Amino acid sequence: MKTPVHFAAPYLMAPTNPITVNLIGAGGTGSHMISALARINSTLKIYDHPGLQVNLWDDDEVTLANQDRQYFAKSEIGLNKAVARIAHTNRHAGTNWKAITEKFTRPNVYGQQHCANIYISCIDKVKPRFEISDMLQELSKEEIAEPIRPYYWMDFGNAQVTGQALLATVGNIPQPKSKIYLTRPFLPSVVDQFRHLLLAQPEDDQPSCSQREALEKQDLFINSALVQNGGSLLLQLLRNGMIEKRGFFVNIEDLCCQPIRLT
DSSP states (O other): OOEEEEEOOHHHHSOSSOEEEEEEOOSTTHHHHHHHHHHHHHHHHHTTOOOEEEEEEOOOBOOGGGTTTSSOOGGGTTSBHHHHHHHHHHHHHOOOOEEEOSOOOTTTTOTTTTOOSEEEEEOSOSHHHHHHHHHHHHHTTSOOOGGGOOOEEEEEEEOSSEEEEEEEESSOOOOOOOSSEEEOSOOOOHHHHHHHHHHHSOOOOOOOSSHHHHHHHSOTTHHHHHHHHHHHHHHIIIIISEESEEEEEEETTTTEEEEEEOO
């Protein structure tokens, strides 16, 4: 029986410019993900790849409750989250990545001005996921230059001790013919696959007022556990050019990670 696999979009294997990334959210998961992207960027450059160019989107400010679980220092309280994390990353990794101090919403990203090859959403709310899904579906029908053409969307989500990440394609990605593998040009998104679960999920707009309250809502290491596995999946796609898994479920209380395989 052939193994189902997905081959990466050809442009990402030999791009003429750094791969463009929109990282949406600089909170619990996003504040860790920007560091993982910096490490992926450095690794790709070792192999003469142009690396990544990242835009980090977040309109929120750092508070006392954001310390420990999120990747912020006491001295950064009051700063915009995206600005704080991008400044730290650029100093540490020598990058020239950009902070965008706005919400990633349809009015702010209208048209192709803020398009990217890869979208990574690290957000708690349900509504923005549907907005991202709608925007990417619209963009998949347009003629867009390869350096900013959307190819993939990776979505992260978590509860207190559990979480998941799912890698999706934006439309179909052309696949080579193979006698060994069963190639999959389309990977469904979190909205495609879990629409009913998302719609049934209540929205919680109340921010945590203290570090203790924040840790009672989400475990200290759930976000970093998600990022380690999600970063590994993204690096497999960009470095090896193919994947057999499109995501995973994590339970840090049970010390368990279950992959989501292609079918």
